[in-house]
Amino acid sequence: AQSVSQHNHHVILSEAASLELGCNYSYGGTVNLFWYVQYPGQHLQLLLKYFSGDPLVKGIKGFEAEFIKSKFSFNLRKPSVQWSDTAEYFCAVNVPTYNTDKLIFGTGTRLQVFP
Amino acid sequence: ETGVTQSPTHLIKTRGQQVTLRCSSQSGHNTVSWYQQALGQGPQFIFQYYREEENGRGNFPPRFSGLQFPNYSSELNVNALELDDSALYLCASPSGQATEAFFGQGTRLTVV
Numbered sequence: 301a302q303s304v305s306q307h308n309h310h311v312i313l314s315e316a317a318s319l320e321l322g323c324n325y326s327y328g329g330t331v332n333l334f335w336y337v338q339y340p341g342q343h344l345q346l347l348l349k350y351f352s353g354d355p356l357v358k359g360i361k362g363f364e365a366e367f368i369k370s371k372f373s374f375n376l377r378k379p380s381v382q383w384s385d386t387a388e389y390f391c392a393v394n395v396p397t398y399n400t401d402k403l404i405f406g407t408g409t410r411l412q413v414f415p
Numbered sequence: 416e417t418g419v420t421q422s423p424t425h426l427i428k429t430r431g432q433q434v435t436l437r438c439s440s441q442s443g444h445n446t447v448s449w450y451q452q453a454l455g456q457g458p459q460f461i462f463q464y465y466r467e468e469e470n471g472r473g474n475f476p477p478r479f480s481g482l483q484f485p486n487y488s489s490e491l492n493v494n495a496l497e498l499d500d501s502a503l504y505l506c507a508s509p510s511g512q513a514t515e516a517f518f519g520q521g522t523r524l525t526v527v
Contacts, residue, residue, distance in 0.1 A: 304457075334515070343419075344458070344505065344518040390457050400471035401448055401509055401516060405457030 302327045304393050306406035313381050313413050321376040321409050323365075323391030332394040333374040334403065335365055339387045347389075350374065361385070386413045419508050421519035428526050432496050436522045438506030439488040446470075447489040448516065449481060450505040458505055464489060493524075501526045 305324045313319060325331060335347040348359025355367040365376045374391060388410050392403040418441035428434050438447060446465045450458035460473035464483035478494040487508070493500055503523050507516040 306457075336518075343520045346515045349515060392457075400463050401446055401507075402460045402463060402471055402473070403448075403450075403458070403507075403516060404460070405450075407455070407457050 302393060302395060302404050304391055304404050304406035306389075306391055306409050308409045309407070310410045311412070313411070315383055315413055315415050316380045317413075319376070319378040319381050319385070319411070321389055321391075321411075323374045323376065323406060325372050325374070325391075325393045325404075327372075327393065327395060330396060332396055333365075333367060334392040334394070335359065335363070335374070335376050336390045336392060336405075337387045338390065338408075344390070347376070381411075381413050383413050383415050385411060387411060419506055419517050419519035421504075421506050421522050423522060424520065425523045426525070428496050428524065430496055430498060430526055433492065433494045434496060434524060436491045436493075436504050436506075436524070437488065438490070438508075438519055439486075440506075440508035440517075441487075444509045445483075445487065446509055447483055447487070448507045449489070449491045450507065451475070452503040452505060452521070453499075454502070461491070496526045498526050500524065 303326045307322045333350040336344045350357045350367045358364045388408045390408045391406040420439050422437045448463040449461040452458040463471040467483045480492045482490045503521040505521045506519045
Protein backbone atom coordinates (compact mmCIF):
# COMPACT_ATOMS: atom_id res chain seq x y z
CA ALA A 301 0.00 0.00 0.00
CA GLN A 302 1.12 3.51 -0.68
CA SER A 303 2.37 5.55 2.24
CA VAL A 304 3.86 8.94 2.96
CA SER A 305 6.53 9.54 5.59
CA GLN A 306 7.31 12.83 7.22
CA HIS A 307 10.32 12.34 9.42
CA ASN A 308 10.26 15.68 11.20
CA HIS A 309 7.39 15.57 13.66
CA HIS A 310 8.12 18.84 15.42
CA VAL A 311 10.43 21.60 14.24
CA ILE A 312 11.28 24.72 16.22
CA LEU A 313 12.97 27.64 14.49
CA SER A 314 13.74 31.28 15.05
CA GLU A 315 12.51 33.85 12.59
CA ALA A 316 14.73 34.21 9.50
CA ALA A 317 16.04 30.65 9.83
CA SER A 318 15.85 28.38 6.81
CA LEU A 319 13.39 25.53 6.71
CA GLU A 320 13.43 22.12 5.10
CA LEU A 321 10.77 19.52 5.85
CA GLY A 322 11.27 16.02 4.58
CA CYS A 323 8.67 13.96 2.74
CA ASN A 324 9.12 10.50 1.25
CA TYR A 325 6.49 8.36 -0.42
CA SER A 326 6.32 4.71 -1.35
CA TYR A 327 4.92 4.11 -4.83
CA GLY A 328 6.83 3.23 -7.95
CA GLY A 329 4.50 4.72 -10.53
CA THR A 330 3.33 8.19 -11.46
CA VAL A 331 2.17 10.32 -8.58
CA ASN A 332 0.88 13.80 -7.96
CA LEU A 333 2.46 15.45 -4.93
CA PHE A 334 1.16 18.13 -2.61
CA TRP A 335 2.05 20.11 0.46
CA TYR A 336 -0.80 21.40 2.58
CA VAL A 337 -0.63 23.73 5.57
CA GLN A 338 -3.05 23.88 8.49
CA TYR A 339 -2.86 27.06 10.54
CA PRO A 340 -4.31 26.85 14.05
CA GLY A 341 -8.09 26.74 13.85
CA GLN A 342 -8.16 26.97 10.08
CA HIS A 343 -8.83 24.61 7.19
CA LEU A 344 -6.19 22.80 5.20
CA GLN A 345 -4.74 25.02 2.51
CA LEU A 346 -2.69 24.03 -0.50
CA LEU A 347 0.86 25.38 -0.43
CA LEU A 348 2.06 23.87 -3.67
CA LYS A 349 1.68 20.86 -5.94
CA TYR A 350 3.63 18.86 -8.47
CA PHE A 351 2.01 17.00 -11.35
CA SER A 352 4.74 16.97 -14.01
CA GLY A 353 7.45 19.11 -15.60
CA ASP A 354 9.99 21.15 -13.66
CA PRO A 355 10.71 19.21 -10.45
CA LEU A 356 11.28 22.44 -8.54
CA VAL A 357 7.90 23.95 -7.80
CA LYS A 358 7.13 27.25 -6.17
CA GLY A 359 4.11 27.82 -4.03
CA ILE A 360 2.50 30.53 -1.99
CA LYS A 361 4.17 32.51 0.79
CA GLY A 362 7.71 31.87 -0.46
CA PHE A 363 7.59 28.09 -0.14
CA GLU A 364 9.10 25.74 -2.69
CA ALA A 365 9.53 22.00 -3.01
CA GLU A 366 11.74 19.73 -5.07
CA PHE A 367 10.61 16.42 -6.49
CA ILE A 368 13.45 13.91 -6.66
CA LYS A 369 12.06 10.82 -8.34
CA SER A 370 15.07 8.62 -7.62
CA LYS A 371 14.71 9.30 -3.91
CA PHE A 372 10.88 9.23 -3.85
CA SER A 373 11.10 12.56 -2.07
CA PHE A 374 9.28 15.87 -2.16
CA ASN A 375 10.92 18.09 0.45
CA LEU A 376 9.50 21.47 1.35
CA ARG A 377 11.79 24.47 1.74
CA LYS A 378 11.67 28.12 2.68
CA PRO A 379 14.80 30.28 2.87
CA SER A 380 13.61 32.49 5.73
CA VAL A 381 10.68 31.62 7.96
CA GLN A 382 8.38 34.06 9.69
CA TRP A 383 6.43 33.81 12.91
CA SER A 384 3.26 33.56 10.80
CA ASP A 385 4.53 30.26 9.32
CA THR A 386 3.76 28.55 12.62
CA ALA A 387 1.41 25.75 11.56
CA GLU A 388 1.09 22.05 10.79
CA TYR A 389 2.44 20.96 7.42
CA PHE A 390 1.25 17.88 5.58
CA CYS A 391 2.74 16.17 2.58
CA ALA A 392 0.26 14.22 0.43
CA VAL A 393 0.29 11.94 -2.58
CA ASN A 394 -2.35 11.12 -5.17
CA VAL A 395 -2.08 8.21 -7.59
CA PRO A 396 -3.81 9.42 -10.76
CA THR A 397 -4.21 5.99 -12.32
CA TYR A 398 -6.56 4.99 -9.55
CA ASN A 399 -9.13 7.39 -11.00
CA THR A 400 -10.01 8.88 -7.66
CA ASP A 401 -9.01 12.07 -5.93
CA LYS A 402 -7.84 10.09 -2.88
CA LEU A 403 -5.00 11.82 -1.09
CA ILE A 404 -2.62 9.87 1.11
CA PHE A 405 -1.26 12.14 3.82
CA GLY A 406 1.79 11.95 5.99
CA THR A 407 1.44 12.35 9.75
CA GLY A 408 2.37 16.01 9.56
CA THR A 409 5.13 18.25 10.86
CA ARG A 410 4.37 20.83 13.48
CA LEU A 411 6.42 23.98 12.88
CA GLN A 412 6.87 26.55 15.60
CA VAL A 413 8.63 29.80 14.73
CA PHE A 414 9.72 32.09 17.52
CA PRO A 415 10.38 35.81 17.05
CA GLU B 416 -12.39 30.81 1.84
CA THR B 417 -12.57 27.46 0.07
CA GLY B 418 -16.25 27.36 -0.75
CA VAL B 419 -16.59 24.14 1.24
CA THR B 420 -18.77 24.42 4.32
CA GLN B 421 -19.23 21.79 7.01
CA SER B 422 -21.72 21.54 9.83
CA PRO B 423 -21.77 21.32 12.73
CA THR B 424 -18.36 22.59 13.78
CA HIS B 425 -18.33 20.64 17.01
CA LEU B 426 -20.32 17.65 18.21
CA ILE B 427 -20.33 15.47 21.30
CA LYS B 428 -21.89 12.02 21.13
CA THR B 429 -22.11 9.01 23.37
CA ARG B 430 -20.61 5.66 22.48
CA GLY B 431 -23.08 3.56 20.50
CA GLN B 432 -24.96 6.52 19.07
CA GLN B 433 -25.19 7.50 15.42
CA VAL B 434 -24.03 10.78 13.90
CA THR B 435 -24.56 12.63 10.63
CA LEU B 436 -22.10 15.23 9.43
CA ARG B 437 -22.84 17.57 6.53
CA CYS B 438 -20.84 19.22 3.78
CA SER B 439 -21.73 21.61 1.00
CA SER B 440 -19.55 22.78 -1.84
CA GLN B 441 -19.77 25.72 -4.18
CA SER B 442 -17.21 24.39 -6.62
CA GLY B 443 -19.78 22.91 -8.95
CA HIS B 444 -17.79 19.69 -9.07
CA ASN B 445 -19.67 16.44 -8.64
CA THR B 446 -17.00 14.76 -6.51
CA VAL B 447 -16.67 14.92 -2.75
CA SER B 448 -14.26 13.14 -0.43
CA TRP B 449 -14.34 12.62 3.32
CA TYR B 450 -11.34 12.29 5.60
CA GLN B 451 -10.80 11.49 9.27
CA GLN B 452 -8.02 13.34 11.08
CA ALA B 453 -7.27 11.89 14.50
CA LEU B 454 -5.34 14.01 16.95
CA GLY B 455 -1.69 14.27 15.96
CA GLN B 456 -2.23 12.44 12.68
CA GLY B 457 -2.66 13.32 9.04
CA PRO B 458 -6.06 13.05 7.40
CA GLN B 459 -7.06 9.54 6.37
CA PHE B 460 -9.25 8.93 3.35
CA ILE B 461 -12.66 7.50 4.26
CA PHE B 462 -14.40 7.47 0.88
CA GLN B 463 -15.19 9.49 -2.21
CA TYR B 464 -18.51 10.08 -3.93
CA TYR B 465 -18.86 10.84 -7.61
CA ARG B 466 -22.24 11.59 -9.15
CA GLU B 467 -24.00 10.37 -6.01
CA GLU B 468 -22.26 6.97 -5.91
CA GLU B 469 -19.36 5.77 -3.79
CA ASN B 470 -16.23 5.79 -5.93
CA GLY B 471 -13.37 4.64 -3.76
CA ARG B 472 -13.11 3.72 -0.11
CA GLY B 473 -10.34 3.71 2.43
CA ASN B 474 -9.78 1.28 5.29
CA PHE B 475 -12.95 2.10 7.21
CA PRO B 476 -15.70 -0.30 8.31
CA PRO B 477 -19.20 -0.30 6.77
CA ARG B 478 -20.62 1.64 9.72
CA PHE B 479 -19.08 4.65 7.97
CA SER B 480 -21.42 5.49 5.13
CA GLY B 481 -22.23 8.48 3.00
CA LEU B 482 -24.62 10.19 0.69
CA GLN B 483 -24.19 12.76 -2.04
CA PHE B 484 -27.05 14.86 -3.33
CA PRO B 485 -27.68 16.50 -6.72
CA ASN B 486 -27.01 19.94 -5.24
CA TYR B 487 -23.39 18.90 -4.45
CA SER B 488 -24.05 18.57 -0.73
CA SER B 489 -22.95 15.44 1.07
CA GLU B 490 -23.39 13.58 4.35
CA LEU B 491 -21.14 11.30 6.35
CA ASN B 492 -22.97 8.91 8.64
CA VAL B 493 -21.30 6.92 11.37
CA ASN B 494 -23.24 4.25 13.24
CA ALA B 495 -22.44 2.57 16.54
CA LEU B 496 -19.94 5.22 17.53
CA GLU B 497 -16.77 4.13 19.26
CA LEU B 498 -14.40 6.18 21.38
CA ASP B 499 -11.74 5.94 18.64
CA ASP B 500 -14.10 7.71 16.24
CA SER B 501 -13.26 10.94 18.06
CA ALA B 502 -11.52 13.04 15.42
CA LEU B 503 -11.77 15.97 13.05
CA TYR B 504 -13.81 14.99 10.00
CA LEU B 505 -12.94 16.83 6.82
CA CYS B 506 -14.84 17.17 3.60
CA ALA B 507 -12.99 17.97 0.40
CA SER B 508 -14.13 18.97 -3.03
CA PRO B 509 -11.96 19.44 -6.10
CA SER B 510 -11.44 22.84 -7.62
CA GLY B 511 -13.25 23.60 -10.83
CA GLN B 512 -10.34 22.20 -12.82
CA ALA B 513 -9.80 19.30 -10.41
CA THR B 514 -6.16 20.23 -9.89
CA GLU B 515 -6.43 20.50 -6.13
CA ALA B 516 -8.80 19.66 -3.32
CA PHE B 517 -10.49 22.36 -1.28
CA PHE B 518 -11.12 21.38 2.32
CA GLY B 519 -13.77 22.53 4.70
CA GLN B 520 -12.90 23.56 8.26
CA GLY B 521 -14.07 20.24 9.54
CA THR B 522 -16.37 18.88 12.22
CA ARG B 523 -14.75 18.05 15.54
CA LEU B 524 -16.49 14.91 16.82
CA THR B 525 -15.96 13.81 20.40
CA VAL B 526 -17.30 10.43 21.49
CA VAL B 527 -17.63 9.93 25.24
